[in-house]
Amino acid sequence: MKAHEAVMKWVTDELTSGRLHIGDRLPGERQLAETLQVSRNSLREALRVLEALGTIRTSTGSGPQSGTMITADPEQALTLALNLQLATSHVGHDHIYEVRLLLETWAAAHSDPELGDWEQAGHLLERMDDPALSLEDFLQLDAEFHVTASRSAANPLISTLMEALRLSIFDHTVSRAKALPDWSATSERLRAEHRAVYEALRAGDAEEAAILLERHIRGYYLETQA
Missing domain, CATH: 1.10.10.10 (Winged helix-like DNA-binding domain superfamily/Winged helix DNA-binding domain)
Known part of the structure; x- marks a missing residue:
């Protein structure tokens, strides 16, 4: 040993x-x-x-x-492993999308409104409403919102995996977003979708939240696929 x-x-x-x-x-x-x-x-x-x-x-x-x-701090070890996977090109945009879809829709479907930190989630959404926010700062807050929302499922492994994924793919996410033709329009749509997910989770409508999250993640994936 x-x-x-x-x-x-x-x-x-x-x-x-x-x-x-x-x-x-x-x-x-x-x-x-x-x-x-x-x-x-x-x-x-x-x-x-x-x-x-x-x-x-x-x-x-x-x-x-x-x-x-x-x-x-398990996120640190997982982030290192994911960074290596991304660096060797063994993980692509489609793989990231599939993992996000799996983790986040499961978390939404199993969420409990009594367990969510809705004050923190709401605060993140308010900060994202700032029109002067840079693309990088918006995406940072965006990822934090998704991780925070996932914690309402009371499965610490899910949120740990999502936190590690958030840290490891940030540069990839930024580069994809910068290639979009109209970030202003995209960010406005993302804000509205985040609000809808937030309201469904907070109201305890787990099924609707999972549907909204799947639509949200799929839509952004298709928009940034090129």
Whole structure:
């Protein structure tokens, strides 16, 4: 077993047992190396891998935030993996569309209005109404709205996957939007569609929300397909 695998297994076992929790600090380097029976150099390499994966955060100094803390930020690891897929051209525009359609319509169909953060979702929509908003800022808020809406399905894995997808495809999304002939008209339509989805979700009409989201995602995909 590689050093980072040994450390990951130990962290996983400690979290599962309840001996460690998100936000706890790991033992000191010497103690952890002895516990896992790995060299301190191997341990340092392992910790760097885990930090890149979003499992831990390491801070120097002596304050309350110093040391190595467990963060368990799965979006970071998923984003790295998706970025590599996009970079190798193994993932295309149509694949992104299919995954979005699958995740978001499922989330809408299984949404519960009691679980949604409608204040935050509404705030994002209001910010998108700003006519001075840049294309990049609009798309950032747009993606945040979709992730926020998905959390009403009470499936953290769905929203985690959507957050990772949002981060990894942002540059791709911007380049597609910039190629559109009339961004002003497109953004106006997107605002109206977002409002309709928001109202359906908040009213508890999951079936209508899923239909509206499918239409919304499909329409934008077809518009940006060229």
